[in-house]
Amino acid sequence: MALSPRTEPDTVDELLVEVRLFSAEFPVLLANHLPMIIVALDRLGASSERLREYFETYRTTNGLVPTPPPVAPIQRDRWTDALGDRTREYDYRAFFEAEVRRIGIDSAIQTYLPTLIPGIGASATHGMMRTAYGLMRMDPTEVGTALGYWSTTYLSMPRATGATPTTDDPGQVLARACGLADLHQIEAETDLLWHNIRAAGEKPDFAPVVDWLEIGPDTGRRLAATSLALFAATMDFSALHALTGSHWIRLIGPHLDEADRPALQRYFWQIIASLVPKIGFPSLPSAEQLDEWRHLPAPGWPEIAAVATQSDDEHDISLVFSAREEEAVYGDRLYRVVAARRMGLIA
Structure with a gap:
């Protein structure tokens, strides 16, 4: 299927409106990637036809379910009371969509996200994913929906105490x-x-x-x-x-x-x-090994993207899109190698 430089915006917006009718998770407690993957497919060059085809395939294969019914409105002065309660998805989404309309995207992020950050594991980090994609498009409804998703699936983890750090190397932490x-x-x-x-x-x-x-x-x-x-x-x-x-x-x-x-x-x-x-308690590779992989033969991004846009696996599409975007910022060719490997284009 031929790729277009970008899908017409109306197709993406139309599909995002429809996907917001569904819950942010589907049985049993799996993250609904569809709104983010529609955007990633668009950015990778998929046609409107492919976006609609993917939408229908994902919806039916995964058995997406409607957003749970409302329970009670979330009150601004007590908005944290129901964090992590999946039955309150409708209520949190409605609250944050209204807050974004009231104060704007950046003000809503600055007001509410610092409280949500310690629960960043929400729905295995996919509340964060939806927030990032909403911000990438500066889409106020998607940002509000994402903050609601993050809130209703908030995952409590140990909090920072301010103890003296032991390293500035993330690899040493692992x-x-x-x-x-x-x-x-x-x-x-x-x-x-x-x-x-x-x-x-x-x-x-x-x-x-x-x-x-x-x-x-x-x-x-x-x-x-x-x-x-x-x-x-x-x-x-x-x-x-x-x-x-x-x-x-x-x-x-x-x-x-x-x-x-x-x-x-x-x-x-x-x-x-x-x-x-x-x-599996991994060990990180040496700088020499990374450099060897970095210089492996690999196709260019257009070929990788063309294969990714035909995949029905949301993680293929997510990985290829993020890897391409990260290489554009950091300049590391290894992103292209791992994306090609994920798509089966190299061994």
């Missing part, structure tokens, strides 16, 4: 987390990603992890580089969320007050550290 005895005894309720995150957060040994990373001006780049190395070494589903998540926090950060940006990085990396058991 390596040290791999050595925690408690993380070798994880018994998650199910194999859901957020259940694994929650199980790690409940282990006493894991509590200090959130304080380990020293945040500085270069932390965003180092998180992205470590996430890329982690995914290149493992090609693991959970590690994929480190790479894409680094993209999402990069999109969200500029909309926060400067003082609140370090928390976004800190709590995001706590979530990635919580996933080391699920990834």
Whole structure:
């Protein structure tokens, strides 16, 4: 199918209106990626026909369900009372859509997101994903919906205490987390990603992890580089969320007050550290190994994007889009290599 430079905006907007009729999760407690993937497909060059085809395939294959019915309005002065209550999805979405209309996108982000950041594992970080995609388009309804999604699926994890950090290297945080005895005894309720995150957060040994990373001006780049190395070494589903998540926090950060940006990085990396058991307690590759992979033959982004837009796997599309966007910022060719490998274009 031929690719167009961009889908006409009306198609994307039309489909986003329709997808907001559905819950942000589908049975059983799986993240509904459809609104974000519609945008990613558009940015990768998919035609309007392909977007509509993907919409129908995703909707029917995953059995998307309507947003739960309203329970009671969320009150502005007590808006945190129901955090993490999935029965309140309609109420939180309605509240935040109204707040974004009332005070604007950036003011809503600056007012409410600092409280939500410690629960960044919400729906396995997909509340963060939807927020990032809404901000990428500066779409007020999507931003409001995303904040509601983050709130209703808020995931409590150990809080930062202000203890002295132990390293400015995100890779060292992962390596040290791999050595925690408690993380070798994880018994998650199910194999859901957020259940694994929650199980790690409940282990006493894991509590200090959130304080380990020293945040500085270069932390965003180092998180992205470590996430890329982690995914290149493992090609693991959970590690994929480190790479894409680094993209999402990069999109969200500029909309926060400067003082609140370090928390976004800190709590995001706590979530990635919580996933080391699920990834298999990985070791990061050497600089020499990364450089060898970086120089592997790989097709260009147009070819990778063309293959990705024909995939029905939301994680293929998400990964390729984020990798392309991150390479454009950081200039690391390894993003193209891992995207090509994910799409089966190279071994």
